[in-house]
Amino acid sequence: MFKSLLSSVITQASCQEGAGYLKRADTDRLHEIFLKYATVEKNGEKHITSEDFVRKFLGLFEEDDYNKESVKLIAGIVDMDKDGFISFSEFQAFEGLLCVPDALYKTAFQLFDTNGNGLVAFDEFAEVMRKTALHQKLPFNMESTFVRLYFGKDKKRLVTYPEFSQFLHDFHEEYGVEAFKKCDKDGSGFISAGDFRDIMLSVKKHLLTKDLMTKVINASGFPQGERKISFPYYMAFNSLLNNMELIKRVYLNATNGHRTQEVTKEEFLHSAQMMSQITPLEVDILFTLCDMIHHTNGGDEGSEVWVTTPSRNGRMVYNDLNSITPEQYFKQVTRRVAEIKAVSSPEERGVFIQILESTYRFTLGSVAGAVGASAVYPIDLVKTRMQNQRTGSFIGEVAYRNSWDCFKKVIRHEGVFGLYRGLVPQLIGVAPEKAIKLTVNDLVRDKLSDKKGNISLYAEILAGACAGGSQVVFTNPLEIVKIRLQVAGEIATGNKVRAWSVVKELGLFGLYKGARACLLRDVPFSAIYFPAYAHVKAKFADENGYNHPLTLLAAGAIAGIPAASLVTPADVIKTRLQVVARSGQTTYNGVIDATRKIYAEEGARAFWKGALARVFRSSPQFGVTLVTYEILQRLFYVDFGGSRPSGSELHVATPIEETMKKPQHIGGYQVALPVLTGLETKFGISLPRWSYAKPAQSQAQSQAQ
Template sequence: MDIKGEKYLSSHEFCQAIQPEHGLFPLSTDHAMLLFNVADPTCRGAVSEQEYLDFYALLSSPHGEFEILSRLIKPGKSHQVTLNGIKTFLTKHRNPLATPLEYGSETLQHYCAGIPADRNLTLSEVGEIVKALQHDLLRLEYKRRDPKNTGKISGESFCQLINVTLKHRMSARLLENFPTSFTHATFAEVVALNSVLSKLDIIRKIVDTTVAASPDNSITQKSFSQTASKMLTYDSISPLEVDIIFRSLGASANSHLAPSLFDPLFNPSYRTIVPNAEPIRLSVPMEIAKSTYNFSLGAIAGAIGATFVYPIDLVKTRMQNQRSKVVGQLLYRNGWDCFKKVVRNEGVGGLYSGLLPQLVGVAPEKAIKLTMNDLIRAKLRDRKTGDLPLWAEIVAGCSAGGSQVLFTNPLEIVKIRLQVQGEVAKAGIEGAAPRQSAISIVRQLGLFGLYKGVGACLLRDIPFSGIYFPVYAHLKKDIFHEGRNGKKLSVVELLVAGALAGMPAAYLVTPADVIKTRLQVAARKGESTYTGIMDATRKIFAEEGASAFFKGGLARVMRSSPQFGVTLAAYEFLHKVVPIDFGDTPKDMNTVVASAAVSPSEVGMRNTLRVFGDLSLAK
């Protein structure tokens, strides 16, 4: 607007001009008008260019927030800030929902002792009086909601108190947790919450330090308290304050929180920006294409892993099938002897007998196992804290292992019979059946025969995955520190983690694997036959001793451990070599935390609005 040829900002234009960029701080119309009154000292209803610049200079100055408050308090053309002026200003501009302040309270009497009501106050005194008023406001709001002095207020009353006194220091995400986290509140909890919100700078440092020392990149109440006690020399964070921090985030005393879950606590302007209002949804053809892509890469990676260790698997199977008590049929002294004899008698190709059905089974096996594990983990994970307890990890792994047996059992029985028939032919064992192809074995067994030994297969695969997946996840977090400071594991680290996790999982389920092999292989003349798991267990123990249950255990470790390592490393590598964007990858981060104020004027605006909120000025 123009006044006598000069450009001025109207109150509306001024309020629009001072709005923080990107909504960095919530600036209400009432608060903006208070700032307009400071920028318009002549009360003409408009701000000149020079007055606008002067206002920003004031806003950017050290302790500018208290100077701005002082100018608002000065009545008329007065240049003095007095206790009477403070009373008059607060009476006029405080939030109508707030409880009227008792200016004769004991707290204020201590701060203002010996100060006449009309004496000019210094900037330092104004700052301390503001703090006293903020604490008094908390006390009065609590007293108003507990008139009978019961010692506690309801959760609803607590939320009302927060809305009047502390809302400006808290994010919307944080406020959402209070109705469910606090069914009631004591005055000690109100004071503790106010103290926490006043210590956020040091709490942020404690969180960062705790995460840096955490093996799993998470924070617990215990680790947080231990770090705080080490860092703080002249201050402290009480147990109740620690409890308030975690409860306000919707966490329990035993929760393991990721660092990102603390973001709503630290920044009152934390919010979710949604540039794309609707989540990205792929069309049905694109969904099919993406599933096919992931399935194909998983199949290729699984095939690479299976081929890499297949000779070891063949040696393991033949060692497990060898009946040590059958005279004349002890073909191999150990795994190395078995390996040499296979190469000598059957050629290098003999090491890969039965590979084709194994490769056919890799695709559905890996796809189902990995998908089921991820699905169950997602369902059991705490949505608020991101916690996944150990029992849930084990349940997810066991579910994955059980689900794959539908595909793996038929392929296992065909693979095993192909693996052992080569040794029979070369050894010339009496009563042995002629060599068969995979198709002829399937025809001979029939549908039900393909699931012979399925109980033993479940007995092996369920505990294997129940051990493997939790160990693999914790190796990535605890040993290789995946996710710490945004770290992503390299292919080599994934390979090592997968290989190490496979060692205990593979060896501990060897007895079940031995029983499964004996049930699925075709018995020869003179050999014991088994009717089921318990029958096989009794006969193997009686005829061969307890050590027979761990035959091929080392070979199984040598096969399973590198197979999982190679498979996962190959899967990651293939995604990097053949990357395909199906259109569901967000181009920009949707969830952001408003960055800290960096310019002097932004700092001044933030601090001024905090003072306004502490005094419950306007709305």
């Protein structure tokens, strides 16, 4: 009775705590999924068997020769009353448990709490531990002082969850010490390089990256350059690998957040002592490992000593650390839970917060747009003049032979500042134009994304098209004033043309002359540009989903090439409609009329005038704009509780997240697989997958089973 009551209390606590960290899927939806796997009825209620939960729902141990004992232990994490069947309340409780920040520790605790009383006894711990692959390969001394300190001299003390979490944290380190002692048979404080390799590949394998395993451990290329490994070196080596996330923070502290800046050993040591007590020996090992992995000259086959060439003269950069940083499942699970929470509850943010976020985006977009426009404005002026140049036979000699000729003549006749005619109204209009474009694109993307934040290509194109259409209300008045100022220098008059005089001359409705052509240009441009930018950026991101500013600039520029070039005909028509026709030049009465007359008088090639200049202007402009926008967000980041604007930050799916793409895994169950995998990578608790050892066993062993 007491046992059942205690299990119920633990179940309710898990549900309540989990609900506080992650908005779970609707109970009806969860129950619907539960019923798909519930094949047993007990006391009038449906239940899931241990095998169905582990093998069918979680997708683990799918082999025909699976280890039934391992399946039973994993199912026991969920099966609170340990009757071999999982009820809906237990199914729901585990979903809630997966949502809490310490889900990994609580899951491990429930694995060892085999009788479900909320406490772990020594016998329970020993029973589970002896079934692990690690213990079978390298048995742990269950009579050690370490064990007795936690479970008491007579090993009768029951350990609570907080105490057991500390025990698990220390246990794996003690396992490594025990392994060293077993190999150091004469008590000299040294073990052979071969023993070191065996320990690292068995007890400490989860700390090793592929590069470390192949280039250092398997090759016996240890930084000491000796056949013996001392205990201080052994402890420092493992401590370093255990704390690689801290090492990364020390590096970023030394470089003020720059990931490409080279750091010397002395600079790193100084930063380390400011943040944490990382020992000089650990730092020595760190720099030597970076050297070995990236600049290693192999010796003779079988040699235990490798000669290393210093990388970058004893310096390292951030990417060097990735080669020796083990995959941190616990960190990724925690981040994933935070992402699910943010995506699943955007409606919980108040109106005031959303207004502040829009103001924040507007401000950053304005600054970024101004920077981008200023950077390429001379090219834009040349493009406009080339597009306005008429080549009909009755016009006479053309003013400019090509874009370069136009550029030189503007400087010769109008001075360097002539290249910036119309810049002021451009900068005034860029703020609302960029802000509304980014805001509408984000808004439509959010509406068309599913609950997991995924969006189809068609939805991306539609979002971009809506963004392009919405900006015309600001773009058209801005561009017609800018264009008339840009071509004013071609007319030799004594009067200086100013922006305000152009606005008064046009009037309100005149400011929207050529708006249809502007729509024909801006809608397809944004429909092409935003999806292209997102996908190119994804390709350029590193393995952590991080984009260096140079990759952002490249992604923005590359995406601008097809977008700018393909809409040039619409841009030519818009330019012709918006400029003031001089004496002898053809006038136009709309998009269709302009299209017919341009084709009749100048041919199809006229529609592509200034295409090269347009690409050279639009491509770098958007590259500069978006890289500025991204950098501003990184420098002045404010968390409003929602998703960042589209294009500001890319999340690249990790291998762990790929494993979570199970249609029946909603809510907390989205992190079920990485949490269970974390039992091995965090604590070394690896349960055998098969019912027998793999290579093939002897006939006598088969008969014995």
